[in-house]
Amino acid sequence: MLNEVLKSPITARHIAESKKLYQDILDTQGQVHCVWTGKKISNYAIDHVIPFSVWKNNDLWNLLPATAKINAQKRDKIPAPDLIEHQRGHILEYWEILHKHQQQRFEKEIQVALLGNHTFDSWKSQGITQLQNSCNYLIETRGFEAWDVRKNQSA
Incomplete structure (x- = not known):
């Protein structure tokens, strides 16, 4: 725990590892889907679900x-909890892939950020629930703008 506390603050977006992982998926499976629309994509951006600025x-x-269009549209907005529920399947699909390819890192990160004291055996349902709770808190309590791609379906 002390090592975590003594780490330097994160000041830059680091998406290269995730970008490479999704490129590997694209190369082997031939498709990646937009997490927010479900549409098949070959050129994509990496979205910070909870924006990096927040x-x-x-x-x-x-x-x-x-x-890229959806990512630009979302910008620094917070996904609405019901959008997360609607896209649960896509989110969990990617979480499972990430868990498979980067097991230790994924487990550590999701445990600290979303699961807290909950055991890892319920990581999927608890992770989604806590993501929804975190987004709801940011929207309802902290005043960040809610975002739902389904409400402006020009994507």
């Missing part, structure tokens, strides 16, 4: 593929 977090679970 929470300086480069955890794997927080870095998911999206179209």
Whole structure:
């Protein structure tokens, strides 16, 4: 724990590892889907689910593929909890892939950021629930703008 506290603060977006992982998926499976629309994409951006400007977090679970247009549209907005529920399948699909390819890092990051005292055996449902709770808190209590791609479907 002391090592975590003594780490320098994160000041830059680090998405290269996630970008490479999703490129490997694209190369082997031939497709990646936008986490927010579900549309098949070949050219994508890496979206900070909870925006980097709000929470300086480069955890794997927080870095998911999206179209560049959707990522630009979302910007520093917070995904609405019901959008997270609607896109649960895509989020969990990527979390499972990340867990498979970077098991130790993924488990450590999601445990600290989303699971807290909950055991890892319920990481999928608890992770989604806590992500929704965190987003709801940022929207309702901290006043950040909620975002839902379904409300402006020009994407």
